[in-house]
Amino acid sequence: MSKQHLVIDNGSYNIKAGFNTGEESKPIKVPNIISKTKDGHIHIGNQYEKHTNNYSQIQFKSPFEQGHLTSWETEKPIWDYTFDLTSKKEIDPSSTHLILTETPFQLPQLSINTDQIVFEEYGFNEYYRCAPASLVPFSIDSSVINFDFNLIIDSGHNFTWIIPVIYQNIYWAGVKKLPIGGKVLNNLLKEFVNFRHYDISDDPILVNTIKESTCFMADDFNQTLKKKLNNGCEFILPDFKITTTGFVKTTETIPPDAQVLKLYDERFIVPETFYHPEILFDNNSTTSSNQLVQSAPFKNLIDLIKESIYACPEITRPLLSANICLVGGTTNILNFQPRLLSELQKELPSNWKVRIFDNYNDIPKDEMQWYGGINLSNEDVLKDITISKKEYFEHGSNWCQKQFGFKNIT
Structure with missing residues:
Protein backbone atom coordinates (compact mmCIF):
# COMPACT_ATOMS: atom_id res chain seq x y z
CA MET A 1 0.00 0.00 0.00
CA SER A 2 1.33 3.45 -0.91
CA LYS A 3 2.17 5.88 1.87
CA GLN A 4 -0.51 8.40 2.82
CA HIS A 5 0.02 11.79 4.43
CA LEU A 6 -2.35 12.80 7.21
CA VAL A 7 -2.25 16.31 8.69
CA ILE A 8 -3.88 17.07 12.05
CA ASP A 9 -3.94 20.63 13.32
CA ASN A 10 -4.94 19.76 16.87
CA GLY A 11 -6.39 23.07 18.06
CA SER A 12 -7.98 23.45 21.46
CA TYR A 13 -11.20 24.73 19.80
CA ASN A 14 -11.34 22.80 16.53
CA ILE A 15 -9.41 19.86 15.12
CA LYS A 16 -8.60 20.32 11.44
CA ALA A 17 -7.74 16.97 9.88
CA GLY A 18 -7.44 15.42 6.44
CA PHE A 19 -5.28 13.53 3.98
CA ASN A 20 -3.16 14.97 1.21
CA THR A 21 -5.28 14.23 -1.85
CA GLY A 22 -3.63 16.71 -4.18
CA GLU A 23 -5.42 19.87 -5.25
CA GLU A 24 -8.67 18.54 -3.76
CA SER A 25 -7.22 18.43 -0.25
CA LYS A 26 -9.61 19.90 2.29
CA PRO A 27 -9.81 19.48 6.07
CA ILE A 28 -12.76 18.48 8.15
CA LYS A 29 -13.36 20.49 11.30
CA VAL A 30 -14.38 18.80 14.51
CA PRO A 31 -14.90 20.67 17.81
CA ASN A 32 -12.25 19.38 20.21
CA ILE A 33 -14.73 18.66 22.98
CA ILE A 34 -16.96 16.09 24.58
CA SER A 35 -20.33 17.58 25.53
CA LYS A 36 -23.23 16.65 27.75
CA THR A 37 -26.67 18.08 27.00
CA LYS A 38 -29.29 18.68 29.66
CA ASP A 39 -31.08 15.46 28.69
CA GLY A 40 -28.00 13.59 29.93
CA HIS A 41 -26.68 12.44 26.55
CA ILE A 42 -22.95 12.47 25.82
CA HIS A 43 -21.78 13.75 22.44
CA ILE A 44 -18.33 13.72 20.81
CA GLY A 45 -17.12 16.59 18.66
CA ASN A 46 -19.96 18.06 16.62
CA GLN A 47 -22.48 15.29 17.37
CA TYR A 48 -24.45 17.60 19.66
CA GLU A 49 -25.40 19.73 16.64
CA LYS A 50 -27.49 16.90 15.18
CA HIS A 51 -28.84 15.35 18.37
CA THR A 52 -30.34 18.34 20.13
CA ASN A 53 -32.25 21.47 19.23
CA ASN A 54 -31.80 22.97 22.66
CA TYR A 55 -28.27 24.08 23.46
CA SER A 56 -29.18 25.57 26.83
CA GLN A 57 -27.28 24.16 29.82
CA ILE A 58 -24.92 22.19 27.58
CA GLN A 59 -21.66 21.30 29.32
CA PHE A 60 -18.32 20.99 27.53
CA LYS A 61 -15.26 19.00 28.53
CA SER A 62 -12.03 19.80 26.72
CA PRO A 63 -8.83 17.73 26.70
CA PHE A 64 -6.92 21.01 27.02
CA GLU A 65 -6.14 22.96 30.17
CA GLN A 66 -4.50 26.39 29.89
CA GLY A 67 -3.79 25.63 26.25
CA HIS A 68 -1.95 22.35 26.99
CA LEU A 69 -3.17 18.90 25.95
CA THR A 70 -3.46 17.24 29.35
CA SER A 71 -6.12 14.53 28.97
CA TRP A 72 -5.73 11.80 26.38
CA GLU A 73 -8.68 10.03 28.04
CA THR A 74 -10.77 12.84 26.57
CA GLU A 75 -8.75 13.42 23.40
CA LYS A 76 -8.58 9.84 22.12
CA PRO A 77 -12.34 9.33 21.54
CA ILE A 78 -12.42 12.70 19.75
CA TRP A 79 -9.54 11.57 17.50
CA ASP A 80 -11.27 8.24 16.83
CA TYR A 81 -14.44 10.09 15.86
CA THR A 82 -12.41 12.48 13.66
CA PHE A 83 -10.70 9.57 11.87
CA ASP A 84 -14.09 8.03 11.13
CA LEU A 85 -15.15 11.28 9.45
CA THR A 86 -11.82 11.85 7.69
CA SER A 87 -11.69 8.67 5.65
CA LYS A 88 -14.39 6.59 3.96
CA LYS A 89 -12.32 3.50 4.70
CA GLU A 90 -10.49 2.53 7.86
CA ILE A 91 -7.21 4.36 8.31
CA ASP A 92 -4.10 2.17 8.20
CA PRO A 93 -1.61 3.94 10.51
CA SER A 94 1.19 1.54 9.53
CA SER A 95 1.29 3.10 6.05
CA THR A 96 0.50 6.68 7.12
CA HIS A 97 2.79 9.64 7.74
CA LEU A 98 1.35 11.97 10.39
CA ILE A 99 2.03 15.71 10.68
CA LEU A 100 0.68 16.93 14.02
CA THR A 101 0.62 20.38 15.60
CA GLU A 102 0.91 21.17 19.28
CA THR A 103 0.94 24.28 21.46
CA PRO A 104 4.26 26.19 21.50
CA PHE A 105 6.27 25.54 24.66
CA GLN A 106 4.24 22.43 25.41
CA LEU A 107 5.45 20.82 28.64
CA PRO A 108 7.93 18.06 27.66
CA GLN A 109 6.14 15.29 29.54
CA LEU A 110 2.86 16.16 27.82
CA SER A 111 4.62 16.02 24.44
CA ILE A 112 6.09 12.64 25.33
CA ASN A 113 2.59 11.42 26.21
CA THR A 114 1.46 12.49 22.74
CA ASP A 115 4.36 10.66 21.09
CA GLN A 116 3.45 7.50 22.98
CA ILE A 117 -0.15 7.70 21.82
CA VAL A 118 0.92 8.28 18.20
CA PHE A 119 3.37 5.37 18.02
CA GLU A 120 2.23 2.93 20.69
CA GLU A 121 -1.55 3.37 20.68
CA TYR A 122 -2.25 4.18 17.02
CA GLY A 123 0.91 2.74 15.46
CA PHE A 124 1.62 5.48 12.91
CA ASN A 125 4.62 4.63 10.75
CA GLU A 126 6.15 8.12 10.47
CA TYR A 127 5.59 11.29 12.41
CA TYR A 128 6.44 14.99 12.51
CA ARG A 129 5.30 17.17 15.42
CA CYS A 130 5.56 20.96 15.34
CA ALA A 131 4.07 24.25 16.48
CA PRO A 132 1.24 25.41 14.18
CA ALA A 133 2.96 28.68 13.23
CA SER A 134 5.89 26.85 11.65
CA LEU A 135 3.54 25.52 8.96
CA VAL A 136 2.12 28.91 7.95
CA PRO A 137 5.00 29.87 5.58
CA PHE A 138 4.21 26.76 3.53
CA SER A 139 0.64 27.94 2.89
CA ILE A 140 1.23 31.57 1.90
CA ASP A 141 1.63 33.01 -1.59
CA SER A 142 5.38 33.62 -1.84
CA SER A 143 4.83 36.09 -4.70
CA VAL A 144 3.04 38.39 -2.23
CA ILE A 145 4.53 37.54 1.16
CA ASN A 146 8.23 36.91 1.82
CA PHE A 147 8.54 33.16 2.35
CA ASP A 148 11.67 33.49 4.53
CA PHE A 149 10.67 36.13 7.08
CA ASN A 150 7.25 36.00 8.72
CA LEU A 151 5.82 37.27 11.95
CA ILE A 152 2.87 35.01 12.70
CA ILE A 153 0.12 36.37 14.95
CA ASP A 154 -1.97 33.34 15.83
CA SER A 155 -5.03 34.25 17.89
CA GLY A 156 -7.06 31.18 18.78
CA HIS A 157 -9.32 29.94 21.54
CA ASN A 158 -6.99 30.19 24.54
CA PHE A 159 -4.14 32.54 23.65
CA THR A 160 -2.67 34.88 21.09
CA TRP A 161 0.84 33.86 20.05
CA ILE A 162 3.36 36.16 18.37
CA ILE A 163 5.87 33.94 16.61
CA PRO A 164 8.74 35.02 14.32
CA VAL A 165 9.56 32.44 11.66
CA ILE A 166 12.90 32.93 9.93
CA TYR A 167 13.82 30.66 7.03
CA GLN A 168 10.87 28.41 7.95
CA ASN A 169 12.19 27.92 11.50
CA ILE A 170 10.67 29.41 14.62
CA TYR A 171 12.98 31.91 16.30
CA TRP A 172 12.13 30.84 19.82
CA ALA A 173 13.77 33.78 21.59
CA GLY A 174 11.18 36.04 19.97
CA VAL A 175 8.08 33.99 20.77
CA LYS A 176 5.59 35.88 22.96
CA LYS A 177 2.18 34.97 24.37
CA LEU A 178 -0.79 37.19 25.15
CA PRO A 179 -3.23 35.29 27.44
CA ILE A 180 -6.24 36.57 25.51
CA GLY A 181 -8.18 34.57 22.95
CA GLY A 182 -11.71 33.64 22.01
CA LYS A 183 -12.43 32.02 25.37
CA VAL A 184 -11.47 35.14 27.35
CA LEU A 185 -13.57 37.34 25.07
CA ASN A 186 -16.55 35.01 25.50
CA ASN A 187 -16.27 35.14 29.28
CA LEU A 188 -16.03 38.93 29.29
CA LEU A 189 -19.04 39.28 26.99
CA LYS A 190 -20.97 36.89 29.21
CA GLU A 191 -20.20 39.09 32.24
CA PHE A 192 -21.46 42.18 30.43
CA VAL A 193 -24.68 40.53 29.26
CA ASN A 194 -25.36 38.89 32.61
CA PHE A 195 -24.95 42.19 34.45
CA ARG A 196 -26.81 44.42 32.01
CA HIS A 197 -29.43 42.18 30.43
CA TYR A 198 -30.04 38.43 30.90
CA ASP A 199 -28.26 35.56 32.59
CA ILE A 200 -26.78 33.50 29.75
CA SER A 201 -24.22 31.64 31.86
CA ASP A 202 -25.71 28.26 30.94
CA ASP A 203 -25.50 28.81 27.20
CA PRO A 204 -21.87 29.01 25.99
CA ILE A 205 -22.91 28.44 22.38
CA LEU A 206 -25.18 31.50 22.50
CA VAL A 207 -22.38 33.62 23.99
CA ASN A 208 -20.03 32.60 21.19
CA THR A 209 -22.68 33.28 18.54
CA ILE A 210 -23.31 36.77 19.92
CA LYS A 211 -19.59 37.52 19.93
CA GLU A 212 -18.98 36.30 16.39
CA SER A 213 -22.00 38.09 14.91
CA THR A 214 -21.89 41.43 16.77
CA CYS A 215 -18.40 42.29 18.08
CA PHE A 216 -15.96 44.48 16.17
CA MET A 217 -12.65 46.25 16.73
CA ALA A 218 -13.00 50.04 17.01
CA ASP A 219 -10.85 52.22 14.74
CA ASP A 220 -10.48 54.71 17.60
CA PHE A 221 -11.70 53.36 20.92
CA ASN A 222 -12.27 56.69 22.69
CA GLN A 223 -14.13 58.25 19.77
CA THR A 224 -16.25 55.13 19.27
CA LEU A 225 -17.09 55.09 22.97
CA LYS A 226 -18.35 58.67 22.77
CA LYS A 227 -20.68 57.61 19.96
CA LYS A 228 -21.66 54.24 21.39
CA LEU A 229 -25.38 54.80 20.76
CA ASN A 230 -24.61 54.97 17.05
CA ASN A 231 -23.13 51.47 17.19
CA GLY A 232 -26.08 49.68 18.71
CA CYS A 233 -27.57 46.50 17.33
CA GLU A 234 -30.35 44.13 18.31
CA PHE A 235 -29.75 40.42 18.70
CA ILE A 236 -32.78 38.11 18.59
CA LEU A 237 -32.39 35.44 21.25
CA PRO A 238 -33.24 31.80 20.49
CA ASP A 239 -36.91 30.84 20.90
CA PHE A 240 -36.43 27.29 19.48
CA LYS A 241 -39.27 27.95 17.03
CA ILE A 242 -37.82 30.25 14.38
CA THR A 243 -34.22 30.07 15.60
CA THR A 244 -32.16 27.79 17.83
CA THR A 245 -29.02 29.93 17.80
CA GLY A 246 -30.24 33.54 17.57
CA PHE A 247 -29.38 36.17 14.97
CA VAL A 248 -28.82 39.88 14.47
CA LYS A 249 -32.02 41.75 13.68
CA THR A 250 -32.11 43.34 10.25
CA THR A 251 -35.13 44.78 8.47
CA GLU A 252 -37.13 41.57 8.57
CA THR A 253 -40.26 41.42 10.70
CA ILE A 254 -39.84 39.42 13.89
CA PRO A 255 -42.50 37.89 16.14
CA PRO A 256 -43.85 40.33 18.75
CA ASP A 257 -42.93 37.96 21.58
CA ALA A 258 -39.27 37.65 20.51
CA GLN A 259 -36.67 38.39 23.16
CA VAL A 260 -34.34 41.13 21.97
CA LEU A 261 -30.87 41.77 23.34
CA LYS A 262 -29.76 45.36 22.70
CA LEU A 263 -26.00 45.74 22.53
CA TYR A 264 -24.03 48.97 22.38
CA ASP A 265 -20.52 49.47 23.80
CA GLU A 266 -20.20 45.74 24.63
CA ARG A 267 -19.63 45.17 20.94
CA PHE A 268 -16.27 46.94 20.85
CA ILE A 269 -15.19 46.97 24.52
CA VAL A 270 -14.80 43.19 24.54
CA PRO A 271 -12.29 43.03 21.62
CA GLU A 272 -10.53 46.13 22.98
CA THR A 273 -8.93 43.90 25.62
CA PHE A 274 -6.21 43.13 23.04
CA TYR A 275 -5.03 46.73 23.46
CA HIS A 276 -6.23 47.42 27.02
CA PRO A 277 -6.01 44.15 29.00
CA GLU A 278 -6.94 46.06 32.17
CA ILE A 279 -10.55 45.92 30.95
CA LEU A 280 -10.59 42.30 32.09
CA PHE A 281 -9.69 43.25 35.65
CA ASP A 282 -11.96 46.29 35.76
CA ASN A 283 -14.93 44.03 35.04
CA ASN A 284 -14.08 41.27 37.49
CA SER A 285 -15.52 41.52 41.00
CA THR A 286 -12.38 40.07 42.59
CA THR A 287 -9.81 42.28 40.89
CA SER A 288 -11.73 45.51 40.31
CA SER A 289 -11.16 46.62 43.92
CA ASN A 290 -7.63 45.23 44.26
CA GLN A 291 -5.24 48.19 44.23
CA LEU A 292 -2.20 46.04 43.51
CA VAL A 293 -3.82 44.57 40.42
CA GLN A 294 -5.17 47.93 39.32
CA SER A 295 -1.76 49.59 39.50
CA ALA A 296 0.13 46.76 37.78
CA PRO A 297 1.30 47.33 34.18
CA PHE A 298 -0.15 44.89 31.67
CA LYS A 299 1.44 44.26 28.31
CA ASN A 300 -0.92 44.47 25.37
CA LEU A 301 -0.73 43.04 21.86
CA ILE A 302 1.37 45.91 20.50
CA ASP A 303 3.87 45.70 23.38
CA LEU A 304 4.41 41.99 22.76
CA ILE A 305 4.72 42.36 18.99
CA LYS A 306 7.43 44.99 19.50
CA GLU A 307 9.22 42.78 22.02
CA SER A 308 9.05 39.86 19.61
CA ILE A 309 10.48 41.83 16.69
CA TYR A 310 13.26 43.42 18.76
CA ALA A 311 14.25 40.01 20.17
CA CYS A 312 15.15 38.91 16.63
CA PRO A 313 18.43 39.68 14.82
CA GLU A 314 18.57 43.36 13.87
CA ILE A 315 18.80 42.72 10.15
CA THR A 316 15.54 40.74 10.17
CA ARG A 317 13.38 43.24 12.07
CA PRO A 318 12.12 45.38 9.17
CA LEU A 319 11.60 42.21 7.14
CA SER A 350 8.76 55.32 10.45
CA ASN A 351 11.25 53.99 7.89
CA TRP A 352 9.96 50.43 8.33
CA LYS A 353 7.26 49.13 6.07
CA VAL A 354 4.39 47.57 8.03
CA ARG A 355 2.25 45.08 6.14
CA ILE A 356 -0.34 42.80 7.72
CA PHE A 357 -1.86 40.01 5.65
CA ASP A 358 -5.19 38.35 6.44
CA ASN A 359 -6.42 37.26 3.00
CA TYR A 360 -4.87 34.05 1.71
CA ASN A 361 -6.59 33.13 -1.56
CA ASP A 362 -9.83 32.19 0.16
CA ILE A 363 -8.16 29.89 2.71
CA PRO A 364 -9.86 30.50 6.09
CA LYS A 365 -7.43 31.93 8.61
CA ASP A 366 -7.95 29.05 11.03
CA GLU A 367 -7.00 26.54 8.30
CA MET A 368 -3.70 28.12 7.23
CA GLN A 369 -1.67 25.80 9.43
CA TRP A 370 -3.41 22.72 8.05
CA TYR A 371 -2.83 23.70 4.42
CA GLY A 372 0.78 24.46 5.32
CA GLY A 373 1.10 20.91 6.61
CA ILE A 374 -0.35 19.57 3.36
CA ASN A 375 2.17 21.56 1.32
CA LEU A 376 5.01 20.49 3.60
CA SER A 377 4.09 16.85 2.99
CA ASN A 378 5.00 17.43 -0.68
CA GLU A 379 8.46 18.76 0.19
CA ASP A 380 11.64 16.65 0.15
CA VAL A 381 12.73 18.23 3.44
CA LEU A 382 10.02 16.30 5.28
CA LYS A 383 12.03 13.08 5.23
CA ASP A 384 14.88 14.82 7.05
CA ILE A 385 12.74 15.99 9.95
CA THR A 386 10.51 12.93 10.32
CA ILE A 387 10.84 10.23 12.96
CA SER A 388 9.84 6.67 12.10
CA LYS A 389 8.23 4.17 14.44
CA LYS A 390 11.39 2.07 14.20
CA GLU A 391 13.56 4.99 15.35
CA TYR A 392 11.14 5.73 18.19
CA PHE A 393 11.37 2.22 19.61
CA GLU A 394 15.12 2.09 19.08
CA HIS A 395 15.92 5.37 20.87
CA GLY A 396 13.15 5.54 23.48
CA SER A 397 10.37 7.94 24.38
CA ASN A 398 12.68 10.96 24.79
CA TRP A 399 13.88 10.77 21.20
CA CYS A 400 10.97 12.71 19.70
CA GLN A 401 11.34 15.47 22.26
CA LYS A 402 15.00 15.86 21.38
CA GLN A 403 14.13 16.16 17.70
CA PHE A 404 10.87 18.13 17.85
CA GLY A 405 11.08 20.10 21.11
CA PHE A 406 11.59 23.85 21.03
CA LYS A 407 15.20 24.97 21.07
CA ASN A 408 16.22 27.59 23.60
CA ILE A 409 18.19 30.40 21.99
CA THR A 410 20.50 32.55 24.07
Missing part, protein backbone atom coordinates in the same frame (compact mmCIF):
# COMPACT_ATOMS: atom_id res chain seq x y z
CA LEU A 320 9.38 40.77 9.86
CA SER A 321 7.33 43.97 10.19
CA ALA A 322 6.71 43.89 6.43
CA ASN A 323 5.46 40.30 6.48
CA ILE A 324 3.02 39.96 9.38
CA CYS A 325 0.46 37.18 8.93
CA LEU A 326 -2.79 36.92 10.88
CA VAL A 327 -4.06 33.39 11.50
CA GLY A 328 -6.49 31.81 13.94
CA GLY A 329 -10.23 32.15 14.34
CA THR A 330 -10.19 35.11 16.73
CA THR A 331 -8.55 37.32 14.08
CA ASN A 332 -11.87 37.09 12.20
CA ILE A 333 -13.24 39.81 14.48
CA LEU A 334 -14.40 42.64 12.23
CA ASN A 335 -11.75 45.33 11.70
CA PHE A 336 -8.99 43.35 13.45
CA GLN A 337 -6.40 43.89 10.69
CA PRO A 338 -6.91 47.64 10.04
CA ARG A 339 -6.77 48.49 13.74
CA LEU A 340 -3.62 46.45 14.28
CA LEU A 341 -1.98 48.07 11.26
CA SER A 342 -2.83 51.55 12.55
CA GLU A 343 -1.43 50.82 16.02
CA LEU A 344 1.81 49.29 14.74
CA GLN A 345 2.48 52.15 12.33
CA LYS A 346 2.42 54.49 15.33
CA GLU A 347 4.87 52.42 17.35
CA LEU A 348 7.40 51.00 14.88
CA PRO A 349 10.13 53.10 13.20
